[in-house]
Amino acid sequence: MPKTHHLENSLAAIVLCGGKSTRLGIDKTQLIFHGQTFLERVVSQVEKVCHPVILVGDPDFSQHQLPPNVQWATDEKPNCGPLEGIRVGLAKLAPQVDFAFVTSCDVPLINPELVRFLFHKIADHEAVVPVSEERIFGMTAVYRTKLHQRIDQRIQNGQLRVSELANSFQAHQIPVNLLREIDPELDSMTNINSAVDYFNLLKRFGLELPPKLQDRLEEKP
Template identity: 35%
Template sequence: MTMTAAVVLAGGRSSRMGTPKAGLEWHGSTLLRHVTGVAGRAVDGPVVVVRAPGQPLPALDPSVLVLDDPEEGRGPLQGLAVGLGALAEHAETAFVCSTDLPFLHVAFVQAVLRRFGPEGPEIVLPFVHGYRQPMTAGYRTGLAPRITKLLDAGQLRPAHLFKESDVRRLEEDELLADPQLAKADPQLESVVNVNEPDEYRAARDRPAPEILVERFGVLANRGGGGRGARRVRAANLGAAAEQVGLSFDGHVLAAINGDQIRGDGLVPLVAGDTVAFISADAGG
């Protein structure tokens, strides 16, 4: 198996935020929809969301698998065991993250997952902004049974897993040696989470990512602004289409960076993307 996958931990109600982070509005979508979409663009296998038992979630892409923790109160390791266990038959490695990462970039996810080799390590653990980042890290899916044993022994912290595993620490300079990541996310804001209302508002008030939009075929002359590529700011495909005068209504498809054909307007965009809109109708 060479396929990669992703696990997103939905979390529950945040005592600081006063509401579940998963449902926070994010440029016409939700934070969970955004993060799962970014992770999904970065991997070639399934995306799993692990939630607290019975936790309501906002609408997600139908391809996302939603699983429940078997019990509450056992922290992120419980969600990690559930997610990795579900993915073990599909992929060898998975990127694991929390739901509160508004600036997560596709290039960051891929940079982490590329650090896995055929013989190891078991965990790729970024060390960014002075802290290790277990919720933006890579894990081998075969770790699920070991995590379950730790949970049964009352060892609930990620540090307990790191002590029992082959961990590769990934420093900032090594991450930024990846030219794609260095260009797309030079400050490594992919690891920045939002824990307070003020942090969320500040993140939400920032401009949407800058992307390049192209229109082809019968769409080339629609929407005004002349032919050729245009730079716009948009957080998802629907917003990008609107910026160039198109309606993303099923008659239009989008190719992201030349190879990801999408028809869902809520597919998230990240800085540096190129979006090509094409007609879905025959002859377009």
């Protein structure tokens, strides 16, 4: 019979904060939604089901005011993309917890119940990863923290695609259509990558562009 795992004290969260936000012109973590920065929003959502929460990003990212009660780590290997952030986060968390949910700082509509659902599907698997016919969502997934050593080996071999993890580990691949009952629009897997994405998000919720951002975005709707 597959093992069941209790959420409390078992599942942490890794929030990836790397990337240069070149399509936005400003640090996307500082975009504002419902009075919170994206980073504050993502952390507050995953904290409902995950502890601890660790942020992983570039060394200069820590200059921002970080949410309270979060851990912080930096990428140790340059030019390795988000896979290095996942590796660092898993390695830092391995002494504390057995599992970690991975997301990124530009997913302000992350749904805690989807995180809970994925975790409860882990059983004896090494990972739980949503998939569609077109895409593997390796950055909205649950991983065993001990996998950091095998990810390190993949990085050393130049295998840097996060999407390949689902087929490299004993992963339970969840069709995204099964997640729509919890997250009908699959917002938990929707990144805000551009000014157009951000303006569309605000429009969807009937929000105005915050005054402090009006002169900072390079693109206009």
